[in-house]
Amino acid sequence: MNDGSPFWNELLKLRDPAWSDPTEAQQDKLTADVQRLAYDLGAQIWSRAEEIEDVPPRTRDQVTGYAPDRYLATLRALRAVKDAADSAAARVASEAGHRGAGYPQLGKAWDITRQAARLRWPGAVSVINxxxxxxxxxxxxxxxxxxxxxxxxxxxxxxxxxxxxxxxxxxxxxxxxxxxxxxxxxxxxxxxxxxxxxxxxx
Known part of the structure; x- marks a missing residue:
């Protein structure tokens, strides 16, 4: 809520820049986290998942490590991660746009041009703050x-x-x-x- 205080008025102003770029360590951790999520999802959608349920754990790990289609399942999971990220980005862009951010700011955050941001998220910027x-x-x-x-x-x-x-x-x-x-x-x-x-x- 905005009570009209200087604190709230300052908080609602767009800050430029609005972020600092992730450090190398932060990016590495994010990559590892995403890979872990994709690996777990890949295990669930792998077409052989049910076939190896009764295989002893040690043998299962070996099968998982050598089967080429296991990696294809993980790759398909990574595509699902990308789709999820795009969907989440569209929601966040809309939230930012409804709070006063314009396409120049949205583009800068996504590392694309203002025009590309407008094409990527049409209608995201719809109110004047x-x-x-x-x-x-x-x-x-x-x-x-x-x-x-x-x-x-x-x-x-x-x-x-x-x-x-x-x-x-x-x-x-x-x-x-x-x-x-x-x-x-x-x-x-x-x-x-x-x-x-x-x-x-x-």
Whole structure:
């Protein structure tokens, strides 16, 4: 719950970076844990599992160690682990998006581009979190005005501007910016280039 205290307000702000990369030891342990899970699952789905139930433990270990299809069963289990990780990632990405993270942050966490994150988790970013200052920004410059707003579905910022010479332009529909400052700067370039009032570009 958010009681409006400085602690909660600070907690709800996105921190960049939001993590530190796993150490080599942490990655090695994770790999070992995943391999153990896959090996256990592989033992359960192995087509010979029932055939060797009555084999003495020592002989069973030997059979397990030499049978090539036992390793194929483990490989199939690892594919199930990947599918489970992808499913879990989609849920976590959605949770992050509903708490104010955008596609730039989701992509960075998954080590992919913002565009790739949008394709991987469409709809994950669907709400604006006021705590992250994603409210629209309106400003006047060079005799014109611009509005910068956050597009949650795109996971980025967009702009539309009316220059002093009454020309109107907006960012292309397929283009968004990672920050409101970047979008405002692009709008500012347009305003600066159209400061005359006779319809000509300055």
């Amino acid at each position: 006021e705590a992250n200052n994603q409210e629209p920004v309106h400003f006047e410059m060079y005799g014109g005005e611009a509005r910068v707003s956050f597009h949650p579905e795109e996971g980025g910022w967009w702009w539309i501007a009316t220059a002093a010479n009454r020309k109107v332009r907006e960012a292309p529909a397929d283009l968004t910016y990672d920050t409101s400052e970047e979008a405002a700067a692009a709008a500012g370039v347009f305003l600066a280039a159209n400061t005359t009032t006779d319809g000509a570009t300055a």
